[in-house]
Amino acid sequence: MTDHTPRVLGEDEVRAAQRLFRAALHLGPSSDEEWARTGARTQQPGRTLGVFGAGDDRPIGTARSMDLELTVPGGRRVPFAAVTGVAVRPDRTRRGVLSELMRTQFDDFAARGVPIAGLYATEGRIYGRFGYGVTTLARSYTVDTRRAALRPEVPRGGEIELLDLDEAIERLPGLYAGLPAHGPGHLTRSEHWWAGCEAGFRRGDKPVVTVVHHGENGPDGFAVYSADRIFDSESVLRLDMLHAANDTAHGALWRYLTGVDLVDQISASYRPLGDPARLMFEDPRSCQTTGEPDELWLRLVDVPAALSARGYGPGSLVLEVTDPVLPSNAGRYLIDGGSDGTVTRTERPAQLRIGVTELAMLYLGTWRAEALATAGRLEAIDATAPAVADDLFGTRSAPWCGTFF
Numbered sequence: 001m002t003d004h005t006p007r008v009l010g011e012d013e014v015r016a017a018q019r020l021f022r023a024a025l026h027l028g029p030s031s032d033e034e035w036a037r038t039g040a041r042t043q044q045p046g047r048t049l050g051v052f053g054a055g056d057d058r059p060i061g062t063a064r065s066m067d068l069e070l071t072v073p074g075g076r077r078v079p080f081a082a083v084t085g086v087a088v089r090p091d092r093t094r095r096g097v098l099s100e101l102m103r104t105q106f107d108d109f110a111a112r113g114v115p116i117a118g119l120y121a122t123e124g125r126i127y128g129r130f131g132y133g134v135t136t137l138a139r140s141y142t143v144d145t146r147r148a149a150l151r152p153e154v155p156r157g158g159e160i161e162l163l164d165l166d167e168a169i170e171r172l173p174g175l176y177a178g179l180p181a182h183g184p185g186h187l188t189r190s191e192h193w194w195a196g197c198e199a200g201f202r203r204g205d206k207p208v209v210t211v212v213h214h215g216e217n218g219p220d221g222f223a224v225y226s227a228d229r230i231f232d233s234e235s236v237l238r239l240d241m242l243h244a245a246n247d248t249a250h251g252a253l254w255r256y257l258t259g260v261d262l263v264d265q266i267s268a269s270y271r272p273l274g275d276p277a278r279l280m281f282e283d284p285r286s287c288q289t290t291g292e293p294d295e296l297w298l299r300l301v302d303v304p305a306a307l308s309a310r311g312y313g314p315g316s317l318v319l320e321v322t323d324p325v326l327p328s329n330a331g332r333y334l335i336d337g338g339s340d341g342t343v344t345r346t347e348r349p350a351q352l353r354i355g356v357t358e359l360a361m362l363y364l365g366t367w368r369a370e371a372l373a374t375a376g377r378l379e380a381i382d383a384t385a386p387a388v389a390d391d392l393f394g395t396r397s398a399p400w401c402g403t404f405f
């Protein structure tokens with residue numbers, strides 16, 4: 001079991017790791033051209049791990065991360081490790097290779113002072129045991145454009161500019177960085193993230209279209225989509241990204257999207273839970289929810305640092321946190337909420353006992369402590385504690401990430 005050696009991969013080894021990851025997802029390897037153009041740039045140097053078995057010259061398991069920043073309730077941006085590219089060779093699974101990778105990553109994040117890690121999970125049963133919890137939920141929906149007349153009150157104004165693929169690849173990073181953070185769950189996007197995005201755009205067989213909205217003060221929103229036009233069948237516009245700094249940009253982008261010719265349906269996935277799309281149409285049924293997938297999973301690597309980074313509503317509570325994977329996080333924390341909220345370790349008796357996975361689920365405000373208590377996923381030592389926790393951790397709007405990695 002311990003003949004697995006994890007280590008950081010060198011520049012000449014990361015392609016083997018990427019091949020391993022793609023194979024685990026049942027995808028073929030990148031071509032030499034794709035690797036040279038984008039693949040190598042997706043890997044942040046020093047952040048790709050490989051696990052080697054005795055005598056192996058290629059990794060049998062891999063995981064990587066990118067350094068981003070996460071916006072937490074209260075508005076602070078916190079160093080964040082975006083974990084991705086996790087795979088174990090199919091003939092070496094279920095013998096602890098992933099566990100080794102997770103431990104090695106946590107040590108690395110802690111050593112570099114990164115308090116929070118996050119990921120998008122392929123399967124729901126993989127990551128809970130390592131302390132990752134579902135922290136944001138998203139909404140997927142379709143809009144039937146044949147009946148989707150926009151209501152007259154939907155804000156209008158500004159100009160729409162159409163970008164071709166190369167222009168989009170050049171300008172999207174600056175456009176995204178120029179928009180304000182949309183709230184808790186927002187992520188910055190690094191050059192490595194954008195390289196992965198470019199690879200996806202170039203790999204697809206449908207043209208990727210980008211439209212930018214220009215308001216009074218310059219660019220203030222954009223949307224990215226591709227359309228699947230099938231002769232004699234329903235044509236679908238797949239909305240890949242839509243970010244807007246204000247209601248006018250949001251309304252104008254939707255006005256553009258619903259007006260694109262030869263489209264019967266718009267399919268939008270991983271949009272915010274509170275997405276106002278349904279409110280914009282004369283016929284609210286033209287917009288149908290198709291799913292509510294889990295989005296970002298968070299792991300609080302340094303619980304005191306993560307708890308201190310966010311803002312709180314009113315109230316005061318002693319939490320007892322359990323963390324079998326990173327025991328230095330375990331202990332009791334006094335959260336004093338309000339505008340000058342503080343979090344301190346305490347010896348006072350606990351009012352609520354919670355595992356680190358469930359604490360991650362509360363962290364951005366998606367889940368209610370009362371619901372977690374009902375599901376048996378936390379222990380209310382004091383019966384009023386879940387309600388107090390909800391006042392402390394609750395946020396004004398549902399958090400959303402919107403940056404897939």
Ligand SMILES: CC(=O)SCCNC(=O)CCNC(=O)[C@H](O)C(C)(C)COP(=O)(O)OP(=O)(O)OC[C@H]1O[C@@H](n2cnc3c(N)ncnc32)[C@H](O)[C@@H]1OP(=O)(O)O
Nearest residue numbers: 024084085086087088093094095096097098099119122125
């Ligand atoms: C963030 C991302 O990149 S998501 C992409 C994740 N990768 C994939 O889905 C690719 C295909 N799958 C794989 O490569 C592998 O199966 C992995 C990475 C999911 C798991 O790797 P393994 O080395 O088998 O995991 P490991 O042996 O360390 O498992 C630890 C525990 O988790 C359990 N576990 C691991 N994977 C799964 C799973 N898919 N479903 C349920 N349980 C699982 C194991 O049974 C084990 O439990 P135990 O400790 O009670 O025995």
